[in-house]
Amino acid sequence: MDGEPRSAQRQSLSCADVTVTVDGPRGPVTVLDRVSCEFTARRTAVIGLNGSGKSTLLRLFNALVTPSSGAVRTHGVDPVTSPKDARSRVGFVFTDPASQILMPTPVEDIELSLRRRVRDRTERTEHAVQWLRRMGLSDRAHHSVFDLSGGERQLVALAAVLAVDPRVLVLDEPTTLLDLRNRLRLRELLDGLPQQQLISTHDLELAATAQHVAVVHGAGIIAQGPPEEVIPRYRAWCETGFPGEAA
Numbered sequence: 001m002d003g004e005p006r007s008a009q010r011q012s013l014s015c016a017d018v019t020v021t022v023d024g025p026r027g028p029v030t031v032l033d034r035v036s037c038e039f040t041a042r043r044t045a046v047i048g049l050n051g052s053g054k055s056t057l058l059r060l061f062n063a064l065v066t067p068s069s070g071a072v073r074t075h076g077v078d079p080v081t082s083p084k085d086a087r088s089r090v091g092f093v094f095t096d097p098a099s100q101i102l103m104p105t106p107v108e109d110i111e112l113s114l115r116r117r118v119r120d121r122t123e124r125t126e127h128a129v130q131w132l133r134r135m136g137l138s139d140r141a142h143h144s145v146f147d148l149s150g151g152e153r154q155l156v157a158l159a160a161v162l163a164v165d166p167r168v169l170v171l172d173e174p175t176t177l178l179d180l181r182n183r184l185r186l187r188e189l190l191d192g193l194p195q196q197q198l199i200s201t202h203d204l205e206l207a208a209t210a211q212h213v214a215v216v217h218g219a220g221i222i223a224q225g226p227p228e229e230v231i232p233r234y235r236a237w238c239e240t241g242f243p244g245e246a247a
Contacts, residue, residue, distance in 0.1 A: 011075065013061050013168065013198060014038040018070030020056055031056045033219040034070070043190070043197040045207035045227070047234055048216035054200040055095075057216060058170050061198070062090035075167060091166030091195070095173040097150070097157035106132055106148070106156045107141040113160040131159040136185055150177035155186070162193070169195040175203045204231055217242050 020032040032053050046054045059065040061074045063083035072079050079086035094100055103109040110128035118124040132138045135155040145153060154177050161169070169190075175183050187206060190197060201207055208231060214224040215234050222243060223230050237243070 012038050012040045012073065014073045015060065016071045018060065018067045018072060020065060021068045030219050035220055037214065037221055037224070039198060039212060041211035043199065043210040044212045044214065045210035046198065046200040046214050046216055047204070047207050052216045053219055054216050055172050058172055058198060058200055061168070061170060062087045062092050064092070089167045091161035091164065091169050093158050093161050093171045093174055095176055097153040100157050101145050101153060104144060105142050106137060106145060109145070109156060110160045110163050113163045117164060127163060131163050134189065135159050151179055151182040154178060155182060166195060169193065169197045171197070171199045173200055173202065175201060175206060207231060218244065
């Protein structure tokens, strides 16, 4: 990876022979095993069964997970040695918005994200309301977050991340809590964003909108390529069994 042009490093999310091992109740568990990948597409979808390692792969790129061995690069930055730099480049949206919404109302939560970028309080509020308007939630700006649906909270969390204009947007199963209307709204929003996007999802319709799809299974990436090639293979494996599984 060190031999790659710097421009390629800056634009890619890459792993070289990465292994992640964690402590389990019965001893060490290998979550990812010698994974190598380089994601350069504007949108990459990561698909796979529950527990396959999708979320762990995503979290490597903003230093939420540290590799046991191997090398990770986030637009040329090593998240292990420079975690702050990696996190400044990556906006991460978790599956459960409760894990990242910190303030009592949507507008206050987005204002919190903007506190270092926008010093003026009035201007900060205006920016926050604009983001809520883009999410279709301007009428909920001053409501308690506990009065919002799960899908509305997810959109608030996304707005708070986008407000700081990250280079990379990483979303961990973003449509899980969304109804059809908000799912379509999310897809339209993502289509209009300039950021490189890395998305783990069970929503194969969303995955089909990516330029590149990777299948994670058995602690590794077992297939990757264009969605029209990879998604049918994944569907077939879900029906008949994955490579290496007993019949």
